[in-house]
Amino acid sequence: MTERQTQHPQRGRAPTLIDVAKVAGVSPITVSRALNQPERVSEKARAKVTAAVEKTGYLPNMLAGSLATQSSRLVALIVPTIANPIFAETVRAITETLEQAGYQTLLGLSGYSEAQEQDLLEAILCRRPDGIILTGLNHTDISRTRLKAAAIPIVETWDLGDQPLDALVGFSHLDVGRSVGQYLLNQGHRRFAAISADDQRAEDRLAGFIQVLDEAGISPDAVERLETPARFSQGRQAFARLLEQEIRAEAVYCSSDTLAQGVLTEARARNIDIPGDMALIGFGDLDFAAHTLPSLTSVQINGAEIGYRAAQHLLSAMTGEHPPTEPVTIDVGFQIVKRDSA
């Protein structure tokens, strides 16, 4: 009398394709086809399946599906942080674009650390993503090896360089720094101070800035370097330190809008008018900067565009529209924008 009921789906077990097939009175494969390639099934069968799915509350098990198909419809995305709105925008654009194409996004936060990125990568690659989007060009050797072994489309973002793993969507940080320097020189400034975070891309921008000053025979009066991620309050403090050292620059370069905002706040507290008494330049996302830094100049990056282009490229690579491509580089550019004073 201990016979188990196998007539209808058991309590506590999610209904499977087989349960649906039984209820619909067709074979499992017909259910599978009705769900995934409806055009390859008679209208009658389709109706029976639809009803059975409804009745059982069936939800496909994608773990099984992906295993059989060898395609997970999953994309891995690794960014340093989402606390910085500039990356939040990129993440949003990517998830949105991929979602529409039927892909899900597995998010990893590396905290600007290559080691952490490597750990994330190991965990994530086990899930067999169909593609992967990374931030920057710097990865550990082990990461590079694993990525190559995974043999899936890769897009690196937020930078430009010679040796991308696969596709690359970004802009040149050295050029950003150079442009900023040139811009400030053109404004007639000759005495500079710089406040910069110490991650690779911020360093690249700073290097460009210093390079262009150097070409004009100028070197900055002071360079303050802060640990990434550099916060508002650190920017404020760094500027205060400069003032205490009697450094009176005509223009202050900041590696990010966040830092520039700190400088702005400290300047206000000391009745230094920006941009009247001193030029101040930041770097960040169009939207964010417009909202929080209405009274200064900034290098504007379109985080969303980077995301869209990266996702679109990845999609076309994953759906195999082009064969194992040559590495592609997309330069999304940047611009220096002078906003009205608040």
Added chain:
Amino acid sequence: MTERQTQHPQRGRAPTLIDVAKVAGVSPITVSRALNQPERVSEKARAKVTAAVEKTGYLPNMLAGSLATQSSRLVALIVPTIANPIFAETVRAITETLEQAGYQTLLGLSGYSEAQEQDLLEAILCRRPDGIILTGLNHTDISRTRLKAAAIPIVETWDLGDQPLDALVGFSHLDVGRSVGQYLLNQGHRRFAAISADDQRAEDRLAGFIQVLDEAGISPDAVERLETPARFSQGRQAFARLLEQEIRAEAVYCSSDTLAQGVLTEARARNIDIPGDMALIGFGDLDFAAHTLPSLTSVQINGAEIGYRAAQHLLSAMTGEHPPTEPVTIDVGFQIVKRDSA
């Protein structure tokens, strides 16, 4: 002469457990055990397996593993947006906590829409997450049905209420509104204006605010309602509209720091001193507000704490430390903080 090579892992195919087993000279199951329960395997076998893994560059296929184990080590997380730093913090805290416990996070952005949440849910539940974290208490009926059918631990966040699906980690938005009203009344203010977004939680806060004024026999001179997500510039414009209507409140209530910041900017442009001439109160994350709104009062929420507690609860539920629990409610609270002027 068209015989296929099956001797060693083929090019283009990722090595499997069986490949590793062959190289190691043991059975597949021994490899599995060496990897997942090393203590149940002889030291000798373990060494052989480790070497073979190294040599083949083997990476476990979690799709297969999860299918066999019926456990994905995946957690679904749905938030309205990550553009708002308050949610970004929660997301960070959650992914970090789960990562340490060996879980990955599948992120969905609902854009404050229940319909979109439902779509995300359908896609995500197909991947058989072991647990799920949602924002707020409002879900479509279909979402509720699916969530119950999934039979996995659920944590709802950012709100408090009577009918949680399972666990609940948040605070009372009505109480926030009431506290703000009481605070401003205690300061001696009697003429108020309110600028609020129109999502459920902002509406709840506003209702609390109006309620407490009402109890004091006061009604606000004006209430501006903005569509969620409400941006900086809209807050600024809303305040400008109030001024044009000759509404001169002693205190302005804003449903978020972002809006308050817009008001602050417009006030500065018109030489209205905050908090000297007019009180202004916002709502948001401690860190964010401290960075961007140094000169006003704000209700402070700890987004990271909500994330930590939610993730911790979910972990203990998933690892089955407690049996199918009674619904748990965790009130993380909030506080009103007056900051120094910049």
Added chain:
DNA sequence: TTGAAAGCGCTAACAG
């Protein structure tokens, strides 16, 4: 401590 057999839920390939 190790292995053989069976199966997780689904779909590709082939037949009918």
Added chain:
DNA sequence: CTGTTAGCGCTTTCAA
């Protein structure tokens, strides 16, 4: 248009 068979890569019995 529909069904049968076999297998995706792993782990769970159970037995040696």
